[in-house]
Amino acid sequence: MDSPSNPNIKAVFLDLSGVLYIGTKALPGAVETVHHLKQQGFILRFVTNTASQPSEMILQQLIQLGFDVNETELFTAPRAAKQYLLHHQLRPYCLIHTLLKPEFEDIDQTDPNCVLLGDAQDDLTYQNLNRAFNLLEQGYPLIGIGNNKYYKDPEGFKLDAGAFIHALEWASDTRAIITGKPDKTFFDEVVASTGVPANQCLMIGDDVRGDVEGAINAGLQAALVRTGKFKPHDETLLPDTAWIFDSIQKLSLS
Structure with a gap:
């Protein structure tokens, strides 16, 4: 369907990379x-x-790019992962991006009893993945920061953490706990912050699985944009109730 014009929409959730920039x-x-x-x-x-x-x-x-946004409006999968670790008193073996490590420094990481896996890029070596695998073989949980297959940056398409999460799931016969999209718990948390029902929230993203299907499964409305990681084949995967339009610039909710 074309750009949504539903008067019942009260809240709009915006994916960032590929949608806004x-x-x-x-x-x-x-x-x-x-x-x-x-x-x-x-x-x-x-x-x-x-x-x-x-x-x-x-x-x-976001602010430097000119967007009007404040801290209370930003919901990230790493922040949700940290809250999960603290709530369950877990000590993670962190396979995460170098820039993200300071955000987890205040969590005890000695003698790990779980694996935290995100976009670790060059740290996703065989040695590190094998250490994670052996922790999972001891029965410890795997926590994934999101579950996306790939993303797109100015250099082109790149593998995301989801590919490595699925490899570890398959090898260890376990199921990862996902703290970002498309997990329903993550969407529920964002919806709860708005004070409006899920069916009055619209999620806009460039990932037909993580953004659109994830949102619809959580009871939200959803739209796909033809920017970012979008591929023409994605249109064949689009749920019947979802909208699609060329870019965020074409959004009209009036």
Whole structure:
């Protein structure tokens, strides 16, 4: 379906990379669209699985690009992962991006009793993955920061953490706990912050699985944009109730 025009939508959830920006450049019309949505009175949430930057860095990047956003509107999968570790008093073996490590420094990581896996990039070596595998073989849980297959940056498509999470799941006969999209618990947390029902929230993303299907399975409305990681084949996977439009610039909720 084309761009949504549903008067019941009260809150809009926006994926970041591929929807609002790619690399260090805002996509055409993205800043203006966010500003217009706020002027119209929509509740906005900026929702991302990005696991290569701490929350503060993501927030500052959005502000530098010109987006009107504050800390309470930003929901990240790494932040959700940290809350899960603290709540369950877990000591993680962290396979995460170098820039993200300071965000977890205040959590005890001695004698690990779980594996935390995110976008560790060059640290996803055989040696490190095998250590993670052996921890899982002892019955410890695998916690994934998001579960995306791939992402797109200015250099092109790149494998995301989901590919490595699935490899460890398969090898160890376990099921990962996912703290970002498409997990329903993550969407539920974002919805709860708005004070409106899930069916009055619209998720907009460039990932037909993680953004669109994940949101619909959590009771939200959803739309796919033809930017970022979008591929033409994604249109054949789009749920019947979802919308699709060329870019965030084409969004119209009036």
